[in-house]
Amino acid sequence: MNIEAETIAALERARAAAPRMALATTAQKNDFLAQLASSIRKSQAAILDANAADLKRARDSGRTGAFVERLTLDAKRVEAMAAGVEQVAQLADPVGTVIEKWERPNGLRIEKVRVPIGVIAIIYESRPNVTVDAAALTLKAGNAVVLRGGSEALNSNACLAALIARALRHAQLDANAATFIGNPDRETIQVMKRHPELIELIIPRGGKALKNALAGSAVPLLPHFDGLCHTYVDRAADLKMAEAICVDAKCSRPSVCNSMENLLVHSAIAKEFLPPLAARLTAAGVEIRGDERVCKIVADARPATDEDWDTEYLDLILSVKIVDSLDEAIAFIERHGSRLADAIVTDDAATAARFEREVDSATVYVNASTRFTDGFEFGFGAETGISTNRLHARGPMGLNELTTYKYVIRGSGQVRV
């Protein structure tokens, strides 16, 4: 069988399983999740064996460092997967929730009710735990899920997918509701993106290569692409607070999308604010790249290039610019930001209000670190990703964002004419 036919057959299995999955009861879904958690714990040895095979292949092909680290499972990570699945079981079932209801003058009673989206494909790389996390969340929201992991984690993913299938059967659910694409050829992604009649939504979790592979997708995407976040320290900022926020936004986890890449500082407080901040950042290993005025104030700063202002470093590097007004800061963020997370530090209410209103980002902060752009930090109880889309879902996503709605209209014989 060729890749196209094989992939389509897999998508069709998921498609066929979707209607029944959509009608699964909360008890069935939680039963599945409980069974999966227990089965992950019981199968720890088999999971680690499969993972060892992936790790051997990765090392044999010369992979090292962060790549191998992301791929690696150990007893602690296996337990974390199981615990994560149990957490999803604790979350309220979004399906069937009445979002809004009202009655029309003619007596029609309209309810807007949450329902599953249908078939959701998750395309991901290297981290085998995504197989379990993504399946738990999409299935809890009543969707069928197509899991397409990276070739580097094929053995680990296949092992976990088999546990998911077994747990679905245990709960009297269709095992095809979680369909694993076992062929690691990238052509499978090309096939998936051409079949909106089989998949309602693709959630990609990967880097630039995946983004390019999905260009022109006929299936809607809920991507998580770039995160180029700003912090603007206003002239009316509490400088101690601003320093703590900047250190957190840059240093607490520089490799993630919600960490700060560009710092803007109002000229009126730059001389007082920047030297002590720079000292702390430098001590924490941060390289500072500044505009001309910054380089005069901060001894260790090297000049920033035009490219720096548009670069998501995901590393211990920070570009710093001095601005003369709120307007300049907002215009800079509009030009260089990725509209994911941007913050202002200020004690001036009017300035804060303008920043909130005029900065067009998924998450806009006043006096807090951009690092809070995260499903858990928002209280969603789950990490289903952060959307850089404007439509359907924007910013941190919870279970609700994996659903859509329908209207149920109850009458007593109403007609229009």
Added chain:
Amino acid sequence: MNIEAETIAALERARAAAPRMALATTAQKNDFLAQLASSIRKSQAAILDANAADLKRARDSGRTGAFVERLTLDAKRVEAMAAGVEQVAQLADPVGTVIEKWERPNGLRIEKVRVPIGVIAIIYESRPNVTVDAAALTLKAGNAVVLRGGSEALNSNACLAALIARALRHAQLDANAATFIGNPDRETIQVMKRHPELIELIIPRGGKALKNALAGSAVPLLPHFDGLCHTYVDRAADLKMAEAICVDAKCSRPSVCNSMENLLVHSAIAKEFLPPLAARLTAAGVEIRGDERVCKIVADARPATDEDWDTEYLDLILSVKIVDSLDEAIAFIERHGSRLADAIVTDDAATAARFEREVDSATVYVNASTRFTDGFEFGFGAETGISTNRLHARGPMGLNELTTYKYVIRGSGQVRV
């Protein structure tokens, strides 16, 4: 200038106008709408002159009937456009509405706030009033709009677009917030669909040709495509109510998407229910196409072909099938319906509940006509179209569906680490 460069230049003008339009105050937007309504009334003669030129061209090229009817403006229709704009001014401004808010244990206060989507392109055909209706609604929701009407209405649309631009300037808004694509070449649509960095959303309002032209769009679509609606008359139906609902669903306006195309009748009541219904429908000019059992009961019915069950007639034709159970009805709707609007007539609460839950359509009716699938009938106060998408917006759309949201997070120095 070639079509591509010219179209991109137009899109870029709209793009540039979008941020300021997003910040327009409610007063400014309503000022614009009031000015537009008054200017439409004052310019009636000019509008009708422009329309006369379009009508002459249409007749010269042999167009007749419904095509010419849709294209035609008269004093009454011009007044209706002006009144429609005034109605939009009355609607609450969705921008800035707080959809949800909560406080986190760490003191962060999170607000989910409605904001405009950005640049919305409306691609439409023949009806010049869409120029005004679509502009009024998208601009009221704070978006910039790109208007791309059909070549047949070019003069009428250009005249109305000029009034819109003037009214925007009158309200101190950027006239480019409503950018009219004056080139009627269909290549403009191909250019538009390739530029997601310039347009956030395309709302197509047209038939199969437009659907095909937009295939593979890189810009998200909020389409209104097929409407193949069912009514299922259950064995426990109030037959008088069922008859009234069926007549309304088929006959009140057969040319629209929410009218009934397939009727399913439970075998237990078919002999009692169908003959009087058929008599009323036939008297109203409806042609009935039935399965074998229907043809035995209804003298005038001709046999339905396999194709009939999948055909959206948009005409006085009805396909009728007898089923033996609720399950058979639901399975039939899943196979043949377009998931827009489907109804059950029943007095049995358990049967109604199963139908509501298991029929996966944007609008599911119990004891009412499918013809209520409509923004005005839902009480949205405006007709921004009916989405056949599953994501972002599903079913009848109001002003809210022309917006997205952002999160505003207010803190007092919170950091994650």
